[in-house]
Amino acid sequence: MDNKLMLMIPGPTPVPEPVLLAMAKHPIGHRSGEFSQIMAEVTAGLKWLHQTQHDVLVLASSGTGAMEAGMINFLSAGDRVLVGSNGKFGDRWAKVAQAYGLQVDTITAEWGKALDPEEFRTRLDADTSRSIKAVVVTHSETSTGVLNDLKTISGYVRSHGALMLVDAVTSLGAAHVPMDEWGLDMVASGSQKGFMLPPGLGFVAVSAKAWEAYKTATLPKFYLDLGKYKKAADQNSNPFTPPVTLFYGLQVALSMMQTEGLEAIVARHHRQMTATRAAMRALNLPLFAADAAASPAITAVAPAGVDAEKIRSVMKKRYDILLAGGQDHLKGQIFRVGHLGFVGDRDILTAVGSLEATLKELGFDGFTPGAGISAAAEVLAA
């Protein structure tokens, strides 16, 4: 049905009506006092969300642009970095590092499994010369629905002394990412995820320790030079013309998030993850990630006896629900349900109910009709 699409992909995520309408307002001048006030307000909101006293900068970019900025600003050619990789995005950060001539060591885990923090400890302990300058970890691996144990890993990194650089693109706003408490040096994210906004803004939070590294870092940069953003942000301004209307939306979205409260937001994502996973289990659809490593933002499902792409196709055509497919070698093997950002408990029931009808249409008889909804309802009603 036209104009009826419901997004349940890990991004773009649903956008609340007040945010959409705010973005339909006419732009103002980005060098005006009025825009400086918006900058001041959203900066305060971003610090709240990141649980930090440090800088949080806003770029016109995708999450990848933000993450690249968060890597290249603190390193020099030939520097050694340790990249955790258990999915498409971990792989991508290794490629970014290679593109800039960094020496890249990796710690990998099979797609669908979490990175083992003890491997980080071992590798960092062995680096007695402290040649590893930075460790890069993807908190929530969007491609597989796995949440890595960032807290434990960052503890080891802190002991070692390297910079802890974090892709929090699909964890921020879904899970706690307490930047200061965990000692994270850089946290990158994008607007089309937990922020409840369309794509177009990238966020980079930077610790004092990272700014120290910035002083001697020599990788070339200009548009992605975070020093320029900090200098401007200190005046509630921007080095380059910012996406003014997306800032309007950000202002409203952060205000909505603050009204809901961080604990409530995290609890909501956890509850919806639990309900979604309970439903998949009840429908005999195998979960791709183990419970202990499940992302509160995305549930990946590896159906047996029914084609993942056919499920996605019927869900879209008949029920106007967009699910994500598998990426790279997981194409056709899994589907992914996003429950990230502006998602109500009702949406989970909607998705599960539609999935049951889809399975019926596809002739999959490996489940008891109603079992998915029943399992989800039990979690949500608890």
Next chain:
Amino acid sequence: MDNKLMLMIPGPTPVPEPVLLAMAKHPIGHRSGEFSQIMAEVTAGLKWLHQTQHDVLVLASSGTGAMEAGMINFLSAGDRVLVGSNGKFGDRWAKVAQAYGLQVDTITAEWGKALDPEEFRTRLDADTSRSIKAVVVTHSETSTGVLNDLKTISGYVRSHGALMLVDAVTSLGAAHVPMDEWGLDMVASGSQKGFMLPPGLGFVAVSAKAWEAYKTATLPKFYLDLGKYKKAADQNSNPFTPPVTLFYGLQVALSMMQTEGLEAIVARHHRQMTATRAAMRALNLPLFAADAAASPAITAVAPAGVDAEKIRSVMKKRYDILLAGGQDHLKGQIFRVGHLGFVGDRDILTAVGSLEATLKELGFDGFTPGAGISAAAEVLAA
């Protein structure tokens, strides 16, 4: 008056209501067939606007990000580039080149004057070893309202064989920028200018000759790697999550531009420039750029006997019209009237009428009341 602001700065420029409303629509998935259709349509529209058969790529970035991408993708460290600089943006491209370790030669002109094409010819003729790999020129210098003679310069560059890299940020959509006819190898621009959109999208058009240079260019890049954008664009897709709602706006804006027609758009900007300049002359407010070098997008005025910043302040407070000030050493010396993008002839009369009232309020008696409107009307009514 709240919510009454009229933008007459060189960006962000006014956004038509159908574009604003299109951007308030809910995002769709950027990997969907529906989004591919939008990509195909806007790509065709962008080629039309650039008058090119070559690729036009869309980035989530400001104009600076687009321009940086358009420089670094075709060059390697140590390459020699010749940068024309007669304003803030020309200066900026020299800084970008330096940040990447390029050897930068410059041809300068005083701010407010056009670059002399003959200096380019001389410098290129002298380069018998063909060591200059690229020439960078800002077509319309936003900081001063000067239009450089890109056609003549690009002819000399073509004879030499270097790449012709162009900042068309405030010329595209205001003046003809016939990429193929003039042999331009890269044309960069941004959404918040002639495109009648809010900021957030950067555009980079790339010639076949530039793609040849791309193959051997080694400056590091990932988010700004145009090869990734081309590979995806060839499939009507994007390498990174695109700003979906800004694409909705782009689709509508390009359609509006095609309905108006390129000749009509260029004629409108020329007429409004001429009317604005005639009004300033009639009000005895000295123009900062000579007629022969005037940008159709921005008119810079260097008032004598009345303070430029006071004019801007009264125009904003009393008449809700935002004018731009001078940048860098021109701060306080000039004000700039943007007549770029979604500007009707009525807007010019509005601005001139308000300027007359402002001058009166400031006690400036060096003009005949009504003379500005009379001069503008004469041009517009012709």
